[in-house]
Amino acid sequence: MLALSGEVSDRVQSRLARVQLTANLSPTRVHHRLASYTPLKPQTPQKSPFQAVNMSATLFRRAAVAPRIVARAFSTSPTHNVARISIIGNLADTPELHATSTGREIVKYAVASNSGSRENRHTSWFRVTSFAPEGPGRDFLQSLPKGTMVFVEGDASMSTYQDAEGKTRSSLNVVQRNIEVLRRPATGTPASE
Template identity: 60%
Template sequence: MSFLARRLAANATPLTTRAFSASARRDIAKITLVGNLAATPEVKATSTGKEVIEYAVASGDGPRDNRHTSWFRVATFAEEGPRRDYLTSLPKGSTVFVEGDAVMNTYTDAEGKTRSSLSIYQKNLEVLRRGSPSE
């Protein structure tokens, strides 16, 4: 065995080690959406008093005569300032690119049925086309 091969074998890390990160492993679900805002984003208060910005993104697929639209609820925490003002000024119909964390929640509704909902927490937002205020 050559010197280089012995050296590489001696310094090899086990396959279970994540060489690219010093932090602990976390399971995460990411989602990317491209679609149109269903309405102007709104600021709402949480039960703890913190404010959250909520909005819905509509994304469609399929041929024009048999189009299916999916609706996604998105939330983000943004402190008061220019970033928050910009987001809450986006009109309905604006085309957006959203990257976020996806979390599946399970709950029991008023009729006692088990339901699931997908929550998306925005990490990044880019406006691809700003809608007109009259849309």
């Protein structure tokens, strides 16, 4: 433990003991800072006993402060803009397979999401595109019937286009990242036992 001679109070000694304990727990962060300070030399009596405490407290604060790292805590990669959307609603129809102009197959479907009270109910329609590769994921998506309640997470982007009348229109594009089935529609046939 660090020992200081002179008129140092018990409170300062206990603080220094905590610094030593911290140095033992994390020697790379605190111990090298303590080594750079020289111990206090006995000084002439001071006017006030609190001056010794204040000086020791200042040294304690300087010794206890670990080097600060200025960095983002969550990532070291550069930031990117993100537009994400989460939708809970019912499938408007069974998802359909389409081919793009380059020949890539995609699955398109629409989700109807209701908001507002029963008297002021408003339905929003979202067109969703899935780039799921051929396999079980795509087969599962295409097997979902109309009316299935789903939770869709996707990337959102806005695009503008000219309609047949020459007016500029905007549309929201949603590219599916994840889909979860919350509830399947009632089929009308009794469940098998």
